[in-house]
Amino acid sequence: MTDEVTGVGVRPLVLTDDVVRRALRNCSKGEASRLNVPAWVRETDTATAPVVGWRDPKAPERGCLLVLARGEARGLLLRAPSSGGARAAAMCDLCRTTRSAGDVALFAAPRAGAAGRRGDTVGVYACADLACARCVEVEKGTSAVRPDPGRTVEERRADLARRAGAFVDSVLGA
Numbered sequence: 001m002t003d004e005v006t007g008v009g010v011r012p013l014v015l016t017d018d019v020v021r022r023a024l025r026n027c028s029k030g031e032a033s034r035l036n037v038p039a040w041v042r043e044t045d046t047a048t049a050p051v052v053g054w055r056d057p058k059a060p061e062r063g064c065l066l067v068l069a070r071g072e073a074r075g076l077l078l079r080a081p082s083s084g085g086a087r088a089a090a091m092c093d094l095c096r097t098t099r100s101a102g103d104v105a106l107f108a109a110p111r112a113g114a115a116g117r118r119g120d121t122v123g124v125y126a127c128a129d130l131a132c133a134r135c136v137e138v139e140k141g142t143s144a145v146r147p148d149p150g151r152t153v154e155e156r157r158a159d160l161a162r163r164a165g166a167f168v169d170s171v172l173g174a
Contacts, residue, residue: 012047013071023066023073025172026112031077035064046073050161051094053130055080063107063130067164074168078107078130079121093125094167095132095160096148103128103144109171122171136160 013019020041021032036058044052046068056062063078090104091097105128110116127135136156138147148156 011071012045013068013073015042015044015046015052015066015073017042019073020064020066020075023075024064024077025074025168026110026116027077034059035062035077037064048157049133050157051133051164053126053132055128055130065109065126065130065164065168067161067168069161069165074165074172076109076168076171078109080107080128081105090125092127092132092135094164095127095135095156096163097127097132097135097138098146099127099135100144109167112172115173122167124167132160132164133157 015037017037020037021029021035024032024035036056038054038057041052041054046052050068052066052068054064056064061080061082063080064075065078066073066075088101089098090101092099092104104125106123107126107130108121108123111120111122126132135145135147136159137153138145139153141147141149148159151159
């Protein structure tokens with residue numbers, strides 16, 4: 001894998017539980033330690049996946065979003081809605097995929113630092129399962145998943161990385 005800015009080779013990141021927890025920038029170490037990391041996350045090919053997201057299997061009101069770039073991960077802990085998502089088909093703000101009713105939900109990310117401790121959050125409408133990376137890989141849309149039309153998989157992957165990175169920046173105040 002080559003860094004697109006410097007042109008220098010970058011080793012693909014290995015997503016261990018410790019790497020994932022250290023990447024979380026908007027929560028305490030205790031909150032990060034309670035996050036359950038599914039086995040499939042540790043097996044993710046970080047050379048091709050710009051974003052990894054999931055709902056905590058043991059605490060479904062908690063989600064995690066990792067943006068992978070230049071051999072590092074930056075991540076956010078997200079609060080998920082306790083009930084279903086949108087009641088009609090809706091578009092994810094991150095991957096720009098239109099999903100079936102209930103498959104897009106509003107997630108809240110506490111801001112990092114003092115602002116987050118005061119309760120400030122940033123919201124994003126995202127795939128309810130946080131599977132944006134899988135959605136951009138869909139070659140041909142279905143009735144349940146309709147990716148951004150007229151864009152190649154590579155373009156959709158790059159757009160997802162850019163939008164997810166901008167969301168992380170907005171939460172972190174960068």
